Amino acid sequence: MRIVVCLKVVPRPEEVKVDLETKMLDRAGARSVINASDLNALETALAYRDAHGGTVTVLSMGPPQFEPYLRVALAVGADDAILLSDRAFGGADTLATSYTLAAGIRKIGHVDLVICGEESSDGGTSQVPPSIAEWLDASQATYVERLVPGTHGTVHATRVLEEGKETVELSVPTVVSVVVGSNEPRFLDYDRWAFAQSAKVLVWNEKELAGDPQYLGLKGSPTAVAGLREVKKAGRRHETLTVTPDEAAARIKAEIDRTRLARS
Amino acid sequence: MAQASETNAPVRFDDETWEALAASTNANLCFQCGTCTAACPLADNTQMRVRRLVREAQFGETDPFVWKCMTCAECNASCPRGVDIVSIVRTLRGRQWRTRDVPKGLPTLLWGMYSDGNTFRLPPKQRASWMQDVKVPGKGSTLLFVGCAASYDPRAQRIARSVATLLNRAGVEYQVLGNDEVCCGEAARSVGHDALFRDLQQRNTDTFHQRGVERVIAISPHSFDALKAGQSANGGPEVVHYTQAIAELLDSGKLGKSSEKGTVTYHDPCYLGRHNGVYEAPRRLLELSGLKVVEMGNTRGQALCCGGGGGRMWMETDPPERTGTRRVKEAAGTGAELLATSCPYCISVFESERGSETIPVTDVAELLVGRAKA
Amino acid sequence: MVATDEGGLWVYAERRNDGSFTPVSLEILGKARELARKLSVELTVVTVGADGHAAAELRKYGPDHVLELVHPLLARHDGKAYATAIAAEVHKAHPSTLLLGATRNGQDLAGRLAVQLRTGLTAHVTSLELEGKDQLVGWVPGFGGGIEAGITCPVKRPQMVTVRPGVFPLPAEGPPVGDVTTVTPHLSEKDVGMHRVSFEPKGSSIDLTRADVIIVGGRGTGGNFGRIEELAHALGGEVGATRVATDAGWVDRDRMIGQTGVITRPKLVLVLGVSGAVQFTVGIEGAGTVVAVNRDPQAPIFDHADLGIVGDLAPVVESLLRALGEA
Numbered sequence: 001m002r003i004v005v006c007l008k009v010v011p012r013p014e015e016v017k018v019d020l021e022t023k024m025l026d027r028a029g030a031r032s033v034i035n036a037s038d039l040n041a042l043e044t045a046l047a048y049r050d051a052h053g054g055t056v057t058v059l060s061m062g063p064p065q066f067e068p069y070l071r072v073a074l075a076v077g078a079d080d081a082i083l084l085s086d087r088a089f090g091g092a093d094t095l096a097t098s099y100t101l102a103a104g105i106r107k108i109g110h111v112d113l114v115i116c117g118e119e120s121s122d123g124g125t126s127q128v129p130p131s132i133a134e135w136l137d138a139s140q141a142t143y144v145e146r147l148v149p150g151t152h153g154t155v156h157a158t159r160v161l162e163e164g165k166e167t168v169e170l171s172v173p174t175v176v177s178v179v180v181g182s183n184e185p186r187f188l189d190y191d192r193w194a195f196a197q198s199a200k201v202l203v204w205n206e207k208e209l210a211g212d213p214q215y216l217g218l219k220g221s222p223t224a225v226a227g228l229r230e231v232k233k234a235g236r237r238h239e240t241l242t243v244t245p246d247e248a249a250a251r252i253k254a255e256i257d258r259t260r261l262a263r264s
Numbered sequence: 265m266a267q268a269s270e271t272n273a274p275v276r277f278d279d280e281t282w283e284a285l286a287a288s289t290n291a292n293l294c295f296q297c298g299t300c301t302a303a304c305p306l307a308d309n310t311q312m313r314v315r316r317l318v319r320e321a322q323f324g325e326t327d328p329f330v331w332k333c334m335t336c337a338e339c340n341a342s343c344p345r346g347v348d349i350v351s352i353v354r355t356l357r358g359r360q361w362r363t364r365d366v367p368k369g370l371p372t373l374l375w376g377m378y379s380d381g382n383t384f385r386l387p388p389k390q391r392a393s394w395m396q397d398v399k400v401p402g403k404g405s406t407l408l409f410v411g412c413a414a415s416y417d418p419r420a421q422r423i424a425r426s427v428a429t430l431l432n433r434a435g436v437e438y439q440v441l442g443n444d445e446v447c448c449g450e451a452a453r454s455v456g457h458d459a460l461f462r463d464l465q466q467r468n469t470d471t472f473h474q475r476g477v478e479r480v481i482a483i484s485p486h487s488f489d490a491l492k493a494g495q496s497a498n499g500g501p502e503v504v505h506y507t508q509a510i511a512e513l514l515d516s517g518k519l520g521k522s523s524e525k526g527t528v529t530y531h532d533p534c535y536l537g538r539h540n541g542v543y544e545a546p547r548r549l550l551e552l553s554g555l556k557v558v559e560m561g562n563t564r565g566q567a568l569c570c571g572g573g574g575g576r577m578w579m580e581t582d583p584p585e586r587t588g589t590r591r592v593k594e595a596a597g598t599g600a601e602l603l604a605t606s607c608p609y610c611i612s613v614f615e616s617e618r619g620s621e622t623i624p625v626t627d628v629a630e631l632l633v634g635r636a637k638a
Numbered sequence: 639m640v641a642t643d644e645g646g647l648w649v650y651a652e653r654r655n656d657g658s659f660t661p662v663s664l665e666i667l668g669k670a671r672e673l674a675r676k677l678s679v680e681l682t683v684v685t686v687g688a689d690g691h692a693a694a695e696l697r698k699y700g701p702d703h704v705l706e707l708v709h710p711l712l713a714r715h716d717g718k719a720y721a722t723a724i725a726a727e728v729h730k731a732h733p734s735t736l737l738l739g740a741t742r743n744g745q746d747l748a749g750r751l752a753v754q755l756r757t758g759l760t761a762h763v764t765s766l767e768l769e770g771k772d773q774l775v776g777w778v779p780g781f782g783g784g785i786e787a788g789i790t791c792p793v794k795r796p797q798m799v800t801v802r803p804g805v806f807p808l809p810a811e812g813p814p815v816g817d818v819t820t821v822t823p824h825l826s827e828k829d830v831g832m833h834r835v836s837f838e839p840k841g842s843s844i845d846l847t848r849a850d851v852i853i854v855g856g857r858g859t860g861g862n863f864g865r866i867e868e869l870a871h872a873l874g875g876e877v878g879a880t881r882v883a884t885d886a887g888w889v890d891r892d893r894m895i896g897q898t899g900v901i902t903r904p905k906l907v908l909v910l911g912v913s914g915a916v917q918f919t920v921g922i923e924g925a926g927t928v929v930a931v932n933r934d935p936q937a938p939i940f941d942h943a944d945l946g947i948v949g950d951l952a953p954v955v956e957s958l959l960r961a962l963g964e965a
Contacts, residue, residue: 013784014784016784016785018785025785093758094749094752094759094761095752095753095756095757095758095759098749098753099753122780125759125761125762125778126745126749126761126762127745127748127749127752127759127761128749129749130717130745130746130747130748130749130750131749131750131752131753133717133718133749133750133831134718134721134749134750134753134754135753138831139718139831139832140717140718140746140750140831140832141831141832142717142742142745142746142749143742143746156835157832159742160742160848161741161742161743162741162742162840163654163655163839163840164655164837164838164839164840164841165837165838165840166834166836166837166838167834167835167836167837167838168832168833168834168835169832169833169835170831170832174831181847181901221758222756222757222758222791222792222793222794223758223759223760223789223790223791224789224790224791224792225787225788225789226769226775226788226789226790227775227787227788228785228786228787228788229777229785229786229788230784230785230786231779231784231785231786236928236941236942236943236944237943237944237945238940238941238943238944238946239944239945239946240935240940240943240945240946240947240948241945241946241947241948242935242947242948242949243947243949245949245950245953245954245956245957246957246961248931248947248949248954248957248958249954249957249958249960249961250961251945251947252908252929252945252947252954252958252961253958253961253962255906255927255929255944255945256873256906256929258927259905259906259926259927
């Protein structure tokens with residue numbers, strides 16, 4: 001099984017600032033981490049490979065600064081790493097990002113299984129995995145917590161839905177997104193650092209990717225950010241009151257209504 | 265892998281595990297007398313048998329009970345041949361990481377230490393929030409190493425503020441690393457992940473070097489022990505526990521004797537007492553409180569572990585197996601009004617596992633500053 | 639596709655296992671009716687399935703048209719087949735806007751459909767505004783919820799938006815209106831991506847990590863979890879507990895929240911009779927709103943709460959149950 005894991009490096013959420021005057025996002029001061037559910041995706045891939053054979057390639061789209069994080073993924077257990085990096089890919093929304101990643105997967109060739117995290121902590125759209133599947137004309141299963149081989153070149157994926165858990169059969173090639181917390185990501189293996197640091201991380205630019213320019217980067221992005229606003233101040237409101245039980249109940253009920261959870 | 269067999273199948277020795285033990289421990293000295301089993305506090309309420317664990321290790325097999333160990337070192341202290349059994353436990357746990365046979369939650373703990381620099385998965389930039397309105401001189405070659413618990417746990421933050429206040433009162437010139445401090449890695453060392461431990465120690469060594477640090481005062485006995493081991497390996501600064509640092513200042517007269525009346529009993533934290541032999545410094549500080557110290561039966565080298573060591577702070581322990589509850593009961597049994605200790609883990613455990621005992625728990629530094637002001 | 643005002647407003651109504659519509663589909667339909675009036679365009683609700691009986695229900699919510707796509711291969715949700723079927727109709731009618739519920743299957747469908755239509759998709763909006771002639775601005779949380787971005791699809795059509803459940807109110811039913819068109823899409827086996835092998839309904843296991851509402855009981859409940867369960871039921875939430883409560887045997891260990899238990903991210907958590915040690919609070923760090931009740935004004939839990947009530951737990955719980963009963 002040739003497995004590709006799509007990995008995103010995201011800024012630490014609590015370190016991103018919004019300049020309320022310019023309405024611009026300031027990521028410059030924020031440190032980065034590998035997106036949490038992508039670590040679950042990597043674990044799913046490695047566990048599958050360990051049990052059933054194959055190779056695991058991590059694939060990411062981003063600036064050269066993402067490279068050390070791909071090396072962390074190699075230290076965790078991935079076999080190789082590819083970074084899609086070019087100014088032309090910048091400013092991409094989910095349509096352009098999924099197109100670019102799909103082009104990368106096509107270039108890798110003979111990929112059976114693409115595993116992604118369910119969503120990223122910065123954009124949080126969870127659109128990229130099904131979009132990649134469509135660009136590749138592959139089957140898909142989203143919100144998966146378990147992946148096992150089926151018969152005759154299929155895999156069985158268990159999806160976690162609002163109503164319950166659905167197990168589906170998918171023919172390969174297929175794209176799967178895994179729910180955060182679906183497994184416990186293995187910690188990195190320091191004995192692999194020598195390999196991880198010296199391994200060649202392939203970097204493919206626009207020319208090497210040979211994608212259709214109309215679908216790349218800002219040009220290939222039908223959506224745009226019209227504005228930004230800060231939702232809550234960092235930390236809790238700390239509104240502490242000593243009131244009668246009835247008044248307390250009224251305040252609590254107002255809080256409940258404010259969170260817009262009126263129905264089950 | 266060796267097989268504990270109920271049939272007559274041959275037993276296979278796991279040479280690799282034995283070689284690892286031979287290289288990093290003195291397990292070969294064990295002659296199976298069983299004194300360790302008798303000394304181990306877990307022998308009463310669990311099937312933990314230290315002698316058996318060491319014997320199995322000599323054959324290359326790892327007893328799954330190895331994860332229950334709190335690394336309290338009662339076994340080390342009682343062994344007639346001086347076998348470092350705690351090292352054996354850590355080495356065996358280290359081998360389990362290779363096959364990923366580790367308790368659930370531990371990989372997540374290590375990822376947090378690696379990526380966030382603390383054991384709570386909380387943001388690095390909140391690390392200095394313990395300070396509130398306490399001013400730190402911010403200069404000199406002495407460093408106060410706060411540690412994750414005292415940085416992030418609101419209960420333990422009070423200890424950090426108390427220690428800083430005492431140092432300030434004594435006119436000590438020192439600095440803190442603030443948000444640049446990262447975990448000392450003791451939890452990694454405890455759960456057997458030596459590589460992450462050394463990585464975190466090196467990160468701290470580099471920062472110490474940049475800041476011209478020659479002496480480190482640690483708040484947690486776990487940090488104290490870990491930094492002592494790690495920094496000496498790296499050629500880093502000297503490390504002491506805060507009780508030692510403050511005890512040294514008593515002769516200066518800058519710390520006045522408090523006028524609290526009453527009795528207090530003192531619990532010797534394993535990583536201060538048994539592991540490092542520091543018994544008198546905290547008692548000298550307690551004298552300063554004006555309170556009369558009433559010792560428990562199991563005192564100093566015989567102190568019963570709170571149960572938080574050996575990575576157990578991040579694992580669930582069933583109530584019947586909790587030594588912390590027994591220890592609080594023992595403390596209350598002395599009739600003392602207060603239970604004092606000098607470890608954030610011990611305090612956390614005693615306050616949450618006290619059962620029906622109501623004896624208040626305090627840190628030594630808090631007691632000296634006056635608990636209301638901490 | 640260029641920006642025109644050709645078609646109108648389309649809403650995808652998603653069906654559940656039992657054939658009923660997801661509440662969010664109806665919520666969006668209600669909002670869409672209002673938007674369609676404002677924009678003076680027509681409202682079409684699209685539904686997909688293997689039987690042709692869905693239309694009647696949808697006509698009660700005021701659409702101009704109901705479009706039913708019926709085919710045996712569409713019996714169960716399948717992102718690939720559903721996207722193909724809907725895309726074919728979109729290509730014929732050129733709607734300007736397509737709204738879907740941001741349920742898991744809704745997202746599964748929307749991501750594929752957006753690529754088939756080569757259009758912009760704004761996902762998980764928590765509010766929707768109208769600008770200019772037909773420009774929707776969807777506000778989307780990001781960066782762990784601290785920041786909201788307003789996203790638009792200025793040129794491509796249809797502009798696609800998925801909306802979170804609970805953002806819009808459930809509309810009132812009315813007399814049935816709207817014409818019904820049933821279409822049998824051209825589909826074959828190769829258009830189907832996934833085949834269901836089995837289904838396990840929710841309720842057979844507790845999963846606090848996915849609960850939107852959690853009511854946590856601690857030492858202060860004195861063991862009285864009956865009232866805690868009633869609150870959970872009234873709010874459609876789950877019961878959580880602290881170490882003290884599970885040690886005492888008041889609740890199962892798998893409901894324990896904290897560093898060595900479950901880490902939760904509910905939208906709302908009520909923390910009742912809990913002191914708030916750090917080993918517990920790390921389990922609710924990611925909660926949207928925290929409400930705490932404790933009789934000790936010094937309890938550390940108040941440092942982790944948005945709203946804190948100092949007082950005895952039992953009377954507050956009784957009053958709250960009354961207040962919710964009256965809702």
